[in-house]
Amino acid sequence: MRSSEADKFSAIGGSTCWCFGRKAVGDWGKSSWSIEEMASNMSSSLASIRSAYDMASAAYARKFIDELNHKPLDRELLERFAGLIGAGQPVLDLGCGPGHTTAHLTSLGLKVTGVDLSSKMIEHAASIFPQSCFEVGDFLCLSRDASSIAGMLAFYCIVHLTPDQLFPAFSEMFRVLRDGGVLLLSFHIGSEVIHAENFLDTNAALDFTFFEPSQIETALAQAGFAPIEIRIREPYESEHPSKRCYVFAHKPESMT
Numbered sequence: 337m338r339s340s341e342a343d344k345f346s347a348i349g350g351s352t353c354w355c356f357g358r359k360a361v362g363d364w365g366k367s368s369w370s371i372e373e374m375a376s377n378m379s380s381s382l383a384s385i386r387s388a389y390d391m392a393s394a395a396y397a398r399k400f401i402d403e404l405n406h407k408p409l410d411r412e413l414l415e416r417f418a419g420l421i422g423a424g425q426p427v428l429d430l431g432c433g434p435g436h437t438t439a440h441l442t443s444l445g446l447k448v449t450g451v452d453l454s455s456k457m458i459e460h461a462a463s464i465f466p467q468s469c470f471e472v473g474d475f476l477c478l479s480r481d482a483s484s485i486a487g488m489l490a491f492y493c494i495v496h497l498t499p500d501q502l503f504p505a506f507s508e509m510f511r512v513l514r515d516g517g518v519l520l521l522s523f524h525i526g527s528e529v530i531h532a533e534n535f536l537d538t539n540a541a542l543d544f545t546f547f548e549p550s551q552i553e554t555a556l557a558q559a560g561f562a563p564i565e566i567r568i569r570e571p572y573e574s575e576h577p578s579k580r581c582y583v584f585a586h587k588p589e590s591m592t
């Protein structure tokens with residue numbers, strides 16, 4: 337099975353892929369919109385993301401289930417993440433897709449639940465990794481109590497957020513993390529949005545947003561995270577030529 341980042345983007349390419357500026361996707365900063373209008377836009381966009389990943393789930397699982405085998409830095413950072421959190425501690429793998437990172441963290445001793453918007457993706461994850469836990473959920477509105485989780489992984493799941501959704505997303509992660517908890521997230525560096533009409537040849541339509549590290553760092557800091565550690569790497573030769581960013585964001589220890 338092939339399993340590189342290049343596959344993710346060649347698959348996005350298909351026959352009808354193009355790039356355009358963020359503003360074309362939706363002006364989330366428009367100040368005259370009411371909360372209700374914003375909520376309605378966000379939920380319709382969530383519905384389309386869910387439906388796209390339902391359509392693409394089998395193809396996604398086939399392509400990416402083994403990708404950690406070829407990603408030494410990802411494995412190193414996941415090991416560090418597991419070490420910071422400690423064996424047996426509760427962790428959420430947000431936007432877990434077919435569950436390969438959930439299973440990897442489970443093998444490192446963490447008590448992980450993979451969470452994904454797409455029920456089809458969760459069905460695949462649960463059948464491929466029956467020893468791991470998975471559930472359908474939305475990381476913008478997690479079904480967890482405040483301060484109940486020791487760690488959160490968010491690998492490439494923020495790629496469908498608009499810039500104005502970063503702060504609410506990180507605030508929700510901050511709410512659910514315990515004091516001293518750790519968030520590890522990854523994303524593609526850039527300032528463009530790539531629209532795919534035929535993601536993984538499944539006819540699924542999706543927008544992929546790239547972010548600058550400073551943008552992510554600002555939104556994380558606004559949500560309360562400190563310290564924030566950023567690691568950037570060049571793409572591997574076989575990958576799409578975008579730099580990758582990995583962020584360890586810590587919820588401060590309680591001051592009381």
Ligand SMILES: C[S@@+](CC[C@H](N)C(=O)[O-])C[C@H]1O[C@@H](n2cnc3c(N)ncnc32)[C@H](O)[C@@H]1O
Nearest residue numbers: 389431432433452453454473474475491492493
């Ligand atoms: C690009 S895939 C990344 C999957 C996996 N983490 C990986 O690294 O291969 C994005 C995943 O995030 C999920 N997702 C997108 N928005 C979400 C949300 N608001 N809540 C939960 N999952 C979401 C999608 O369904 C999809 O499985």
